[in-house]
Amino acid sequence: MGAASEEPTAVDGKRRQRAAATKEQLLVAAREVFEERGYQAATVGAITKLANTAHGTFYLYFKNKEDVFGEIITEVVRELYERSLGPFVSLPPEGGVNRTPDAIRALLTVFAEHRGLWRALLEAVLQSATIEQRWLDLRRTFTDRIMIRLGELEAAGTARPLDAEVVAHALVAMVEWFAFAGCVFEEPDPATIGIDRSTAVLADIWTRAISL
Amino acid sequence: MGAASEEPTAVDGKRRQRAAATKEQLLVAAREVFEERGYQAATVGAITKLANTAHGTFYLYFKNKEDVFGEIITEVVRELYERSLGPFVSLPPEGGVNRTPDAIRALLTVFAEHRGLWRALLEAVLQSATIEQRWLDLRRTFTDRIMIRLGELEAAGTARPLDAEVVAHALVAMVEWFAFAGCVFEEPDPATIGIDRSTAVLADIWTRAISL
Amino acid sequence: MGAASEEPTAVDGKRRQRAAATKEQLLVAAREVFEERGYQAATVGAITKLANTAHGTFYLYFKNKEDVFGEIITEVVRELYERSLGPFVSLPPEGGVNRTPDAIRALLTVFAEHRGLWRALLEAVLQSATIEQRWLDLRRTFTDRIMIRLGELEAAGTARPLDAEVVAHALVAMVEWFAFAGCVFEEPDPATIGIDRSTAVLADIWTRAISL
């Protein structure tokens, strides 16, 4: 109506910043709440309280609990990918050195760094179809990439002929669930086993599974 | 001691039967409800409704939702054990034939027969400390037994020297999560893959993991 | 119909005995439960359990919780009357010795012997109109008798002219609530005060209240 709406720059910039900051606060708080309480026990109230925000503010930035969790988990899985599988698959298949242990160690490390969050993830996946879908999509990044890799290795003569799809799923299942079980159920207790033994065994099985 | 002890037979027997029948109805209904809705979405109301019972009757036989679920899951895990691992570990370690595929196929079969229930189990384990404990105890039956088996095989010279504890957990993780993922997330879709390929791959990896 | 119903003696006698025994068991059990849990928290289930009786049996002898409690309380109040006020009022008013301390000590003693029950009584009176009525009727026995006594004393010239009705209620209120407060709230703590000091003070106030 007035001239106000025509010059958005100055004020708008500040607003946008403030908004981003608020969202960030909420995100950080949410992460902490999910880590501590898990998915289903986490409440919007707890998040806004920790974020020093009004309850209603939450709904300015997220549709609901599902929604925040989706953002958080996307972020974490991205980290997981970038630190474990990513570096691994970017190498040429013929590489003389076996990088599997590195990838597995990295994965176990990332899991260990966010214990509570993985439990929450498991819960959330089972509680919300939306999150389940999102997670399965992210997860497929891993299995698909590994499937491709297995094909490459096979073609390069480094691996024996395999039922790539099933093998990929089986190996991912092994590593993933071993990691989950460790940080969610402490079974086997990671503190007792130590990352070295775990890495060694998992990488060994992995390698034997595909090698000639 | 009371006046009751005189004619316990006739009436008492009938009563006991009726009571057992009611409990069975509730158990069956509960199982169905858990299969359809999962753990957390299942309500006592839904169970009693399906069982054609008054709401209060439920509490005559179970302390709460946790409690029924505990009974159901114990039963299912027992079945799982008896049909898959049980027959396997009762054979002598030197047996010329590899029984691993049989055990794995049996396990995948039992999982497939109770799809919804496994999802509920996963949920319940994450939601209730009591059930988590119960499940971990039951699960330990498997890992422990396999650990022992690995020792036997090693001693018999059929397997190479292994970090039995970690290997057992890794292999169990692989098979278990492969099975879970199949029936909970249809990832990979069991219908597409087929039990034969799954069995073949899992048994193969398992065997290679331990053989000389 | 047959001849059976015509000779009720032998069998009937046994039945009656057994019935009486059962009722007694329930009564004893009820008393214990009320003492331990109070009125409202006491359940028929707890009573029958303690009485080693079927749940339904309770309803053969009592209409409901109110009903048993009525019987119990009548009994206790009778005891209270017989041991405290009764002996007191049966003496001639001119009696040279002041019997008030004896009556009060007796009353405090009876209260102390049934602690839990008095709390239950208070609860019950507030919870059930029937019991309230019953209790008020029993209680009136006390106040009425004292009112009469005050009249006698006045006539005998032992007491000054008094508003007998109100004085009786005031004195009863004092002793009664002092006793209740002691065993229900431990305020003042009977163990600390001791029955002698309590008796002395109450009897003293009582005596001064009516003496010339």
Place this chain on the structure above:
Amino acid sequence: MGAASEEPTAVDGKRRQRAAATKEQLLVAAREVFEERGYQAATVGAITKLANTAHGTFYLYFKNKEDVFGEIITEVVRELYERSLGPFVSLPPEGGVNRTPDAIRALLTVFAEHRGLWRALLEAVLQSATIEQRWLDLRRTFTDRIMIRLGELEAAGTARPLDAEVVAHALVAMVEWFAFAGCVFEEPDPATIGIDRSTAVLADIWTRAISL
């Protein structure tokens, strides 16, 4: 620290007012419900219905039934203290005029003004340990103050040597229970007796109990 701290005045004031008004509504409604139904029969549902509030709103302001009741009762007991004992004990002990009758009349008046509430209080005290504690604490204000007073009077030579602790409790018991019995059980019926006779008798006994 959040973004909230900029314009706290205008909107905030209105909101606070509205909130206070809602709480007040609930408090008033609760009081009415407790007066009519007593403590245990009162339900949160009845309170919110009378307050024209959603059920959940109640829990925005009170933790539960116990909690509201605590607030109400604190308020009423404060009133009781300020109108009866307070003015009384603030006078110098030597005061030529006996103020006991005024204090007692005031107390009986306050009791009469909140009949239902006192019944509820009695119930609540017996039903909830928290309220019992709260009430005993408030009540101790009375007995302690009177104990001190008795000491002062004794020192001033206005009262005879006494077992102050027990006497205080006995006199408080008398007045308190007389008042309770009147408004809870109508025994004796206050309408019949009238406040003047009650006051006269209670004050008379009180005075005689302590005077030389």
Place this chain on the structure above:
DNA sequence: CATGAATGAGACTTCATTCAT
């Protein structure tokens, strides 16, 4: 007489979500 399985009403409490300011 005694039994004990079955009933079902009812109160409590939590929280995601909305919306007026």
Place this chain on the structure above:
DNA sequence: AATGAATGAAGTCTCATTCAT
């Protein structure tokens, strides 16, 4: 952009009482 008061649905569990054997 932020606030925070208000909403109301939903599920849990207990127990007095009945009634068919």
